Amino acid sequence: MSDPVRVTVGGATFTSFQVGKINLKASELIRKGTELPDGITPDTNFDLPICNGHLAVGEASIVIDPCDYEELIQYERRPEGYVAPPSLLSQLSGRGVKAEDVTHVVITHFHMDHCIGSTMKTSEGTYVPTFPRARYYLGAADWNSPMLQEDLKSTPMAMNSLGVLGRSKVLTLVDRPMQVVPDVMIVPMPGESPGHQGVRMTSQGGDVMVHRRPLSRCYGCGRSEDYGGLERP
Numbered sequence: 671m672s673d674p675v676r677v678t679v680g681g682a683t684f685t686s687f688q689v690g691k692i693n694l695k696a697s698e699l700i701r702k703g704t705e706l707p708d709g710i711t712p713d714t715n716f717d718l719p720i721c722n723g724h725l726a727v728g729e730a731s732i733v734i735d736p737c738d739y740e741e742l743i744q745y746e747r748r749p750e751g752y753v754a755p756p757s758l759l760s761q762l763s764g765r766g767v768k769a770e771d772v773t774h775v776v777i778t779h780f781h782m783d784h785c786i787g788s789t790m791k792t793s794e795g796t797y798v799p800t801f802p803r804a805r806y807y808l809g810a811a812d813w814n815s816p817m818l819q820e821d822l823k824s825t826p827m828a829m830n831s832l833g834v835l836g837r838s839k840v841l842t843l844v845d846r847p848m849q850v851v852p853d854v855m856i857v858p859m860p861g862e863s864p865g866h867q868g869v870r871m872t873s874q875g876g877d878v879m880v881h882r883r884p885l886s887r888c889y890g891c892g893r894s895e896d897y898g899g900l901e902r903p
């Protein structure tokens with residue numbers, strides 16, 4: 671398991687940690703029409719790391735892109751021989767964060783590796799929000815996209831995650847920069863989906879943007895420590 675990435679900005683601490691990897695071919699990883707770099711063919715395999723984020727600032731405990739790897743792997747390919755790290759919830763708990771402590775969940779975009787951990791299966795086989803006290807934030811343009819609206823009617827992984835958040839009335843749709851707590855903004859930005867968004871943290875003069883790099887430029891994603899994008903604007 672790779673070491674977590676930790677960035678402190680003033681009084682805010684961002685941690686990124688890996689919860690799993692999925693195997694994808696280049697053709698599944700990039701947008702149609704994207705030119706392939708030298709040495710990459712549509713069949714080239716990548717083991718794509720899935721990283722979750724946690725941001726602690728003041729009273730707020732913010733999870734970014736929650737992924738339940740065991741749930742996801744029912745729909746995606748596990749790399750051969752790969753043994754996944756502990757689950758999102760156990761890694762959070764190892765950092766002293768219990769599910770009920772989480773106040774906000776930001777989903778950078780609607781791809782399932784970024785949100786399938788936003789809900790969990792109960793012993794009765796139904797799905798409920800994983801973080802019972804949290805408000806969840808998704809880009810409005812993602813929620814309203816015809817693709818997601820269709821998936822919410824017909825695709826179990828979307829119905830059991832984002833669909834449950836919608837029905838549970840815990841979802842806020844973001845269509846403009848939105849301050850969620852002092853020092854933390856959700857910012858719509860170009861990315862992998864129409865409603866892609868990042869998280870900007872400013873604290874005591876610091877200024878860091880957490881986001882996902884568009885997949886069409888994501889050939890370096892074999893670097894497991896890479897959250898996907900973490901930069902100082």
Ligand SMILES: [Zn+2]
Pocket residue numbers: 779781862885
């Ligand atoms: Zn994605």
